[in-house]
Amino acid sequence: MSFNELLLDEEARAAAEEARIMVRDEIDPEYLRAMDRDEVKFPREIYETYARRNLLGIRFPKRYGGRGLNWVAGVAAMAEIGPLGTACGCAYVMPDIVGEGLIRFGTEEQKMKYLKPMIEGKLVAAEALTEPRGGSDFFGATSKAVDKGDHFLVTGQKRFVVGAEGADFFVVYVRTNFDPQSNPYERISALIVDRSPGVEVDYLYGLLGTRGGGTGKLTFRNVKVPKENLLGPLNGGALVFNRMMVPERITSAAPTIGGMRAGLELAARYTDRRKAFGKKIRKFQLVSSMLARGVTLMDASVGMVYQAALAADRDDPRIRRIASEAKRFVTDSNWEVANLVMQMLGGIGYTNVFPVERAMRDARLCQIWTGTNQIMDMMIQHDYYDEVLKESGMYRKSEMDAENAGAEEEKIYDDDDMWRVIEREMK
Ligand SMILES: Cc1cc2nc3c(=O)[nH]c(=O)nc-3n(C[C@H](O)[C@H](O)[C@H](O)COP(=O)(O)OP(=O)(O)OC[C@H]3O[C@@H](n4cnc5c(N)ncnc54)[C@H](O)[C@@H]3O)c2cc1C
Numbered sequence: 001m002s003f004n005e006l007l008l009d010e011e012a013r014a015a016a017e018e019a020r021i022m023v024r025d026e027i028d029p030e031y032l033r034a035m036d037r038d039e040v041k042f043p044r045e046i047y048e049t050y051a052r053r054n055l056l057g058i059r060f061p062k063r064y065g066g067r068g069l070n071w072v073a074g075v076a077a078m079a080e081i082g083p084l085g086t087a088c089g090c091a092y093v094m095p096d097i098v099g100e101g102l103i104r105f106g107t108e109e110q111k112m113k114y115l116k117p118m119i120e121g122k123l124v125a126a127e128a129l130t131e132p133r134g135g136s137d138f139f140g141a142t143s144k145a146v147d148k149g150d151h152f153l154v155t156g157q158k159r160f161v162v163g164a165e166g167a168d169f170f171v172v173y174v175r176t177n178f179d180p181q182s183n184p185y186e187r188i189s190a191l192i193v194d195r196s197p198g199v200e201v202d203y204l205y206g207l208l209g210t211r212g213g214g215t216g217k218l219t220f221r222n223v224k225v226p227k228e229n230l231l232g233p234l235n236g237g238a239l240v241f242n243r244m245m246v247p248e249r250i251t252s253a254a255p256t257i258g259g260m261r262a263g264l265e266l267a268a269r270y271t272d273r274r275k276a277f278g279k280k281i282r283k284f285q286l287v288s289s290m291l292a293r294g295v296t297l298m299d300a301s302v303g304m305v306y307q308a309a310l311a312a313d314r315d316d317p318r319i320r321r322i323a324s325e326a327k328r329f330v331t332d333s334n335w336e337v338a339n340l341v342m343q344m345l346g347g348i349g350y351t352n353v354f355p356v357e358r359a360m361r362d363a364r365l366c367q368i369w370t371g372t373n374q375i376m377d378m379m380i381q382h383d384y385y386d387e388v389l390k391e392s393g394m395y396r397k398s399e400m401d402a403e404n405a406g407a408e409e410e411k412i413y414d415d416d417d418m419w420r421v422i423e424r425e426m427k
Contacts, residue, residue, distance in 0.1 A: 003306050004076055012073030015058050019080035022053050023258075027084060035087055035212025036358055041203055042166030042214035044124065046084070047091045051121020057095040060103060064111055065119030071309040075254040079305070082258020086362040087213030089259075090162050091124075093251035098125040098171050100247045101190060101240050105232035114169060114192060126167035127244070128158035128218055135160070136375050138173070138241065139184045143220065145174040145191055152176070152230075154193060154223040162369070164216030165203045169194050171244075172220075177235045188237030191225050198223035209361030242320070248370040249323040250308050253330035256366055257305060260298040260334055263341040263359050267291060270354075271344055287344060294340045297333040304329050321383035328376035331366035338363040 004016060026049055034040050050056050059074040060066030067073075074096060081092045095118050102115040117123040129138055143156020154174060161170070169192055176189040193199060200219040207215060232240040268291060271282040281287045308326040311319045338360040342349040349356045367373045399405060409421045 003302055007072050007306060007310075008076055009073075011067065012069050012076060015055065015067060015069060015073055016076035016080055018053055019055050019077040022049065022055065023080055023083060027088075032084065032088070035085075038211050040212040042124070042163065043088055043091050043212055044166050046088050047124060047166070048121045050081075050092055051119070056092070056121060057099050057119040059096070060099055060115070060119055064099075064103070064116045071250070071312040072306065075250065075305050075309045078251060078254035079257040079261075079302075082255035082260075083262035085259070085358065086210040086255070086365055087162075089255035090210070090213050091166075093247070093255065094125055094127070094163055095119050096251055097244055097247045098127055101171055101231055101244050104243050105190070105240050107228070109228065110192065110231065123168040124163060124166045126161050126163035126170050126214070128161045128164075128170050128172045129241075130158060130160050132157055132159045132217075136372060139188065139238070141173055141175055141188055143172070143174045144178075145176050145189065145225065147176070148224075150227055152191065152225045152227065154191065154198075154220045154225050156220050158218040158220075160205070160369075161216055161218055162210070163214045164201050164218055165214030167195060167201075167214070170199070170218065171231060172218075173237050173241065176237075182235075185238040186235045188241075189234055190231040190237045190240040192229040192231055193220070193223060193225055194229075196223060208364060209358065210365050245371070246312055246319055246323050249327035249376070250305070250312060252366055252370040253301070253308070253326045254305050256330055256334040256363070257298065257301055259359055259362065260294070260301065260337045263337060263356060264291065264294050264298060266354065266356065267294070267341045267344040274346075281344075290340045290344050294337045297337055301330040301333045318383065318387065321380050321387075324371075324376040324379040324383075327370065328373050328380065331363075332373060334366055335360075335363045 004013065008016065027046060031040065031043070031045065035043060054067065055077060057065065058067040058069045058077055059071055062068045078089070078093060081089050099115055099118065102111055106115060114123065114125070118125050129135065131141055131143060133142060134140065143154070143158060145152035145154045154172070156174065158172065164170070172191050172193050173188050174191055175187050177187040198221045200221065202217045202219070203214070204217060205215055271287055271291065272280060274281050282291070304326040308319070308323045311322045316322065338356070342356050342360060345354060345356055348354060351357065404410070409425070412418050412421065
């Protein structure tokens, strides 16, 4: 029995089913090819197709255009979008990411002005965190918004903003607290910035993959942003960032499941037909074991994504660790699966006769964006240490099950311990 059958109620299953059918029947392969040739800068038509089917932001309340479902339903639909690749996948999940900031921190006016039209497909949003000076060191952001009474004056640059080319508005993180003694976590604010004359978008990157997704560089030249466009508290950008990171990570993972499935199905069909040494290559165990490994990685990824979705639905306090683990494991698995699929196809997999090479180019990005997988490891270990070292006493202390568990003099952790033991023994 699949997770979808176990976890999805009727409405959620219907949404995932609609997404599957839309992806199967309504997306023109030539459009995807044109995106990969960089002839399309942003897939607005596809974004509008998602919206026409009421498939954007399905976890948001109906009054803002969603379906009032939950994260579990959301990830099931995202997995169906995955075979379209990372550019179309990103256009699909952006309302989930930006919408998280708006639903949690937005005023009612902001929700009606930005969240609802975004989910209805009338407005496209993008999220601008990364700067030319760095993405991982997010809190070192130098783009700034200076308080001018009734508005902020925004200057600075952001880089690698996916969807920038098509966006009608941006959620931008800027420095608003210029006190050099201030805590770095209290220096930044989130602002909603409309596309306006002072906002310059340059579509200039020659990307390895994810082409046609509108990735651009933003330059803000003294952009006047009204005070009512502040999202969340002044200097409270860290709060907004911490919330938005949950959908960032879950949505980096969920669509890749569909990508893995598409690749593995292609490999299964190919190896069932292709012959070598007089027999189908699937009969060689070295080939079929690649398929077995790939399918196992895919199903383990499904488990990780649904675990994160359930934790998000329950507002579990461990969500940062769990979502980071899902992003880390699933995107690494996706990369391994893309390699296995290419290997199963042999030389033809390395050509553009099959979309395997494109999937591989896309897969590589997933390990870098929305926080690199090294940054995911930083989060995972940090939060896990915190959880374990709290010593809740909830679990059995298996340390004491060792035969010689009482040998305290052998449990040396540092120089002081060692000398304490030596001095005790020399007495
Ligand atoms: C196609 C594409 C689309 C993107 N979309 C968006 C978007 O929509 N919005 C947005 O804001 N950003 C976006 N990004 C940016 C992306 O999130 C960043 O590239 C990423 O976070 C890494 O930042 P960086 O490129 O500045 O690398 P750096 O931060 O310079 O990192 C370089 C290397 O150092 C490692 N590193 C850095 N610090 C540490 C540390 N403390 N411990 C261990 N390793 C470390 C990193 O893991 C990496 O391997 C996109 C990027 C691309 C390529």
